Amino acid sequence: MRRSVSIAVLAAAFVLGTLGLGAGQRSYVANAQERMSTMEVKIDNFSFGPVTLTVPVGTTVTWINRDDIPHTVVSTDDSMTFKSKVLDTDEKFSFTFSKAGTYPYFCSIRPKMTGKVIVQ
Amino acid sequence: MSEKRKDELLNDHNHDGVDRRGFLKCMAWAGTGAFCVMKGGVLNSYSLSRFSEMNTADMMGELSFVQISDSHMGFNKPANPDVAGTLKAAVGKINALSSAPEFMLHTGDISHLSKPEEFDTVDQILKSATPKDVFYVPGEHDVLNDDGKQFLERYEKGSKGAGWYSFEKKGVHFIGLVNVMNLKAGGLGTLGHDQLEWLEDDVKHLKHSTPIVVFAHIPLWSVYPEWGWGTDDSAQPLAYLKKFGSVTVLNGHIHQTMQKVEGNVTFHTAASTAFPQPAPGKADSPGPMKVPAEQLKSVLGITDVNYIQGKHALAVVDSSLA
16 A cells, blocks of 8 residues: 555656656656665675665665575565565565665575665 | 587577577486485485496385475476476486386475476376376475465375375385475575474384384485575474484475485485575575586586495495586
8 A cells, every 4th residue: 555655656756857847857856765665685696785774764676586496575574564575586576665674675585695774 | 510500599499598408408417316215224316317337236126116306387488498398308307117106105206386287297207207106395485375275185195284295105204304395594405393202102102113204395414504494493393303224305495416315314315306406505596507508417416325234334435427
């Protein structure tokens, strides 16, 4: 629910930016937007990189699997805040963090692989 | 010469440098399994890739079967672009055995992504094997997305819990365990309380002289915990099996052969029919290893182990391929 709301906000911001601004300004806004709200975690060599990612509230984190072996991204808090389906090579999973906190997660197929997102 | 090179390049559909010639070389190592024979209550295990060097006497015993593992049907990366071909090669080797094994064990990772068509392909290929019965345990790749429902439906109707079971063949007690479910962050393979309770009960009434064969996907001994190559609660089942004179544990998961003896228990891991993985700690991660076909034999260093029963303990003769 929260996630779809923030996606809608992002989409609205993008539409406004596209319609209302000149080409130069638009690309500036888009870059700033990207820096602020989208972060990537690479899954490579059976590890998450960066292992600990600190982001502001509202950030969308995208995990991308660069291994030859499938992985998952599953949070380990009691309410299992996020859980990806199985990600084959080059597949992605995104989650938008709308609440501050520490979110530990792991790969449920290769459980030695763990990571953490800190939302401030 | 130029004609030949042209031919090789034409076949390089995956742009990975593996042509048909190279691929056939791959099959020499990849299409492997283990031939197991029970002799005097002790299990001997031989790699099928060394089969031509074995003599008939080695193969005779009370009971023989074949272990195959880690077919990863659906995998298509450069480490092996044709896992169906290498599984067929393994079946070819099984069918060439002069003394037909009674059945097969598959120690998991039948599929790569738990897709129905991947399981279908393996089923189809294994139908052409001489031994008709196949006993399975799941690997973590077989229980993706549905907590193993599809796996149970296909292979283990009537089994307990997540798919554990036991059966008897010619006086040998076989136990299939599941250690790929409900894995915990930072942990290794897990058997869990229910399964351990069942196991204790399952072996309680067996005579101490009954030979025991345990098979499960992830090793039940600590091969390399840093890469998750072990099972967190494996001490408990081994304690239940202490009273038996002959216990053999067969695993897969690590895509290479390894052996260990601990008291009355001998541990084996089988090679994959699909692709090799690095030796413990010899790479950044345990990912699929792409090695030139010519070098593979030396990298894998296939080892056979012959177990010879002494008066009170097992004597081990270790012989390497090199």
